[in-house]
Amino acid sequence: MAISVDTVYKTVLLILNKEQRGYMTPDEFNKIGSQVQREIFEAYFEDLNQQLRIPQSDMEYSDRVAVTDEKIAEFKTENDQTVAEKTIGGTNPFTTPSELYRLGSITYEPNTSTYKEIQRVGRAEIYNIRKAPLTAPTTNYPIYLYEDNKALVYPNTIVDPAHVKMQYVKKPTEIKWAFTTGSLGQLVYDAANAVDFELHNSERTEVVLKMLLYQGVVIRDPQIVQVAASRVQQEEMNEKS
Numbered sequence: 001m002a003i004s005v006d007t008v009y010k011t012v013l014l015i016l017n018k019e020q021r022g023y024m025t026p027d028e029f030n031k032i033g034s035q036v037q038r039e040i041f042e043a044y045f046e047d048l049n050q051q052l053r054i055p056q057s058d059m060e061y062s063d064r065v066a067v068t069d070e071k072i073a074e075f076k077t078e079n080d081q082t083v084a085e086k087t088i089g090g091t092n093p094f095t096t097p098s099e100l101y102r103l104g105s106i107t108y109e110p111n112t113s114t115y116k117e118i119q120r121v122g123r124a125e126i127y128n129i130r131k132a133p134l135t136a137p138t139t140n141y142p143i144y145l146y147e148d149n150k151a152l153v154y155p156n157t158i159v160d161p162a163h164v165k166m167q168y169v170k171k172p173t174e175i176k177w178a179f180t181t182g183s184l185g186q187l188v189y190d191a192a193n194a195v196d197f198e199l200h201n202s203e204r205t206e207v208v209l210k211m212l213l214y215q216g217v218v219i220r221d222p223q224i225v226q227v228a229a230s231r232v233q234q235e236e237m238n239e240k241s
Contacts, residue, residue: 044072075172075198094161
């Protein structure tokens with residue numbers, strides 16, 4: 001479930017106005033909000049690695065590995081040849097979708113009843129695999145080399161991008177608080193053209209605090225920076241302790 005960009009903006013403005021700490025323009029909000037979303041998103045992977053090294057509770061809703069993976073799941077997807085950002089470019093080697101952040105797996109699906117996971121190999125292995133008759137790749141046992149945002153698939157008879165699917169974690173979309181101008185010159189929220197935060201709904205407090213932290217830097221208010229930074233640190237400690 002996404003976090004409403006309108007709710008976050010109104011919350012931030014309310015706190016700034018209550019504390020008489022200035023104003024955040026929509027343009028500032030959109031730029032800072034996109035940066036905050038990227039920071040929180042990129043921290044998920046380090047958090048997941050950290051939690052994997054710690055014994056987990058087997059109680060429902062308490063497994064932090066599962067909780068972190070659920071947050072990452074908001075960004076897990078598969079390429080779609082009908083959507084430009086999700087389309088695999090060209091033929092073999094296949095260029096990854098433009099929205100890709102981390103590649104998961106690649107599958108070969110020549111028809112609706114056939115599904116083969118393509119094995120990823122390194123450059124050091126690929127020569128020997130292709131040279132030996134017993135290990136040479138086939139359409140039943142395909143392999144791929146992933147370099148420079150391209151997947152070189154073997155056997156090289158696999159050329160149709162519609163038959164190759166990539167499962168991956170996508171980049172967060174830039175957020176946007178869109179608006180129109182009312183009859184009195186006021187800014188009116190335009191939901192049809194807005195882009196919400198794609199983060200898990202549990203991150204709403206973290207988003208607001210980080211927005212205030214950055215806004216304190218923008219307007220050079222050390223008190224906002226200090227209070228927001230302290231709250232952010234406390235939130236992170238609570239999550240990881």
